[in-house]
Amino acid sequence: MNFCSNCGARVERCVPPGDSLPRFVCxxxxxxxxxxxxxxxxxxxxxxxxILLCRRAIEPRHGLWTVPAGFMENGETTAQGAQRETLEEAxxxxxxxxxxxxxxIPHINQVxxxxxxxxxxxxxxxxxxxxEARLFAESEIPWDTIAFATVRRTLQHYxxxxxxxxxxxxxxxxxPMAKSKAEx
Amino acid sequence: MNFCSNCGARVERCVPPGDSLPRFVCxxxxxxxxxxxxxxxxxxxxxxxxILLCRRAIEPRHGLWTVPAGFMENGETTAQGAQRETLEEAxxxxxxxxxxxxxxIPHINQVxxxxxxxxxxxxxxxxxxxxEARLFAESEIPWDTIAFATVRRTLQHYxxxxxxxxxxxxxxxxxPMAKSKAEx
Numbered sequence: 001m002n003f004c005s006n007c008g009a010r011v012e013r014c015v016p017p018g019d020s021l022p023r024f025v026c027x028x029x030x031x032x033x034x035x036x037x038x039x040x041x042x043x044x045x046x047x048x049x050x051i052l053l054c055r056r057a058i059e060p061r062h063g064l065w066t067v068p069a070g071f072m073e074n075g076e077t078t079a080q081g082a083q084r085e086t087l088e089e090a091x092x093x094x095x096x097x098x099x100x101x102x103x104x105i106p107h108i109n110q111v112x113x114x115x116x117x118x119x120x121x122x123x124x125x126x127x128x129x130x131x132e133a134r135l136f137a138e139s140e141i142p143w144d145t146i147a148f149a150t151v152r153r154t155l156q157h158y159x160x161x162x163x164x165x166x167x168x169x170x171x172x173x174x175x176p177m178a179k180s181k182a183e184x
Numbered sequence: 185m186n187f188c189s190n191c192g193a194r195v196e197r198c199v200p201p202g203d204s205l206p207r208f209v210c211x212x213x214x215x216x217x218x219x220x221x222x223x224x225x226x227x228x229x230x231x232x233x234x235i236l237l238c239r240r241a242i243e244p245r246h247g248l249w250t251v252p253a254g255f256m257e258n259g260e261t262t263a264q265g266a267q268r269e270t271l272e273e274a275x276x277x278x279x280x281x282x283x284x285x286x287x288x289i290p291h292i293n294q295v296x297x298x299x300x301x302x303x304x305x306x307x308x309x310x311x312x313x314x315x316e317a318r319l320f321a322e323s324e325i326p327w328d329t330i331a332f333a334t335v336r337r338t339l340q341h342y343x344x345x346x347x348x349x350x351x352x353x354x355x356x357x358x359x360p361m362a363k364s365k366a367e368x
Binding site: 001002003004005006007008010011018020021033034035036037038039071072073074075076077078079080088098099102104106107109111128169171173 | 185186187188189190191192194195202204205217218219220221222223255256257258259260261262263264272282283286288290291293295312353355357
């Protein structure tokens with residue numbers, strides 16, 4: 001950030017009075033420009049014993065597999081965002097079952113929220129940001145080419161829970177260099 | 185948003201190629217300025233049969249009661265944010281028990297995440313943005329002067345769950361004009 005989005009003057013980096021962290025502040029109009037983590041919403045679309053994965057047509061991780069997920073937009077709920085991303089990436093309609101996993105990724109200022117969801121029909125196909133969308137049984141999951149640590153860990157929990165017959169909410173933190181830990 | 189925070193030129197509102205929503209876009213340097221929901225993190229600090237509430241010294245809702253909560257910062261986890269807010273608003277140290285409630289507030293682009301937490305000692309006192317911090321038994325909760333719908337609904341769930349002896353994760357959506365519904 002170089003300029004004030006309100007008045008166009010140059011911003012400075014300083015700790016505002018009464019605050020404890022440095023912010024971008026406009027010396028001309030006084031606006032404080034806070035920066036906050038972004039939410040990534042997505043889901044695990046289920047159909048019988050399979051789940052829907054998408055192969056990414058965009059960077060980062062072009063060509064690797066993920067569940068449908070993307071940045072939550074203003075004006076929607078977390079569940080609506082997960083449904084919208086599933087429609088955009090796989091042209092697939094889902095019913096949300098419930099929140100399944102929440103991962104903090106503090107070094108890139110993201111919070112992932114992944115839901116369990118039921119595919120409503122098999123009339124799906126790759127969207128513009130997807131090379132390929134298909135159902136995978138557990139034995140077919142491409143573990144070596146999963147795009148993101150959040151997705152790999154969520155799928156590990158998912159199949160482990162499924163074997164026990166009971167799904168639990170999972171929460172954790174992804175740290176740089178694959179160091180990671182459970183939390184809360 | 186009037187100016188590009190990257191190059192200082194005026195921004196325009198338009199739907200970028202390949203996108204489906206209007207964004208603020210800089211015609212000079214091409215930066216697309218996405219706007220996304222913010223996360224509010226907080227907790228219900230428990231001590232024996234009481235919980236800690238704070239009376240707000242700032243707007244909005246000056247003088248009304250809330251649980252410690254505030255905007256999540258970059259570089260922290262949701263649980264760390266809840267602990268930090270509790271320290272800032274009530275000078276209170278807590279151990280996080282688990283995520284208890286998630287509320288979407290799509291009309292103001294916020295997602296609330298409130299944890300259950302254990303107060304570690306009774307050496308708390310009002311922080312700079314708090315008029316008063318004190319423990320309340322259920323019979324003492326000031327229901328008529330609770331600051332936010334999210335907090336009121338979370339506390340209703342909390343005491344209802346406590347009576348059954350089992351705490352469950354709750355998720356819902358707060359709509360304008362106190363219209364609201366459960367979800368997911």
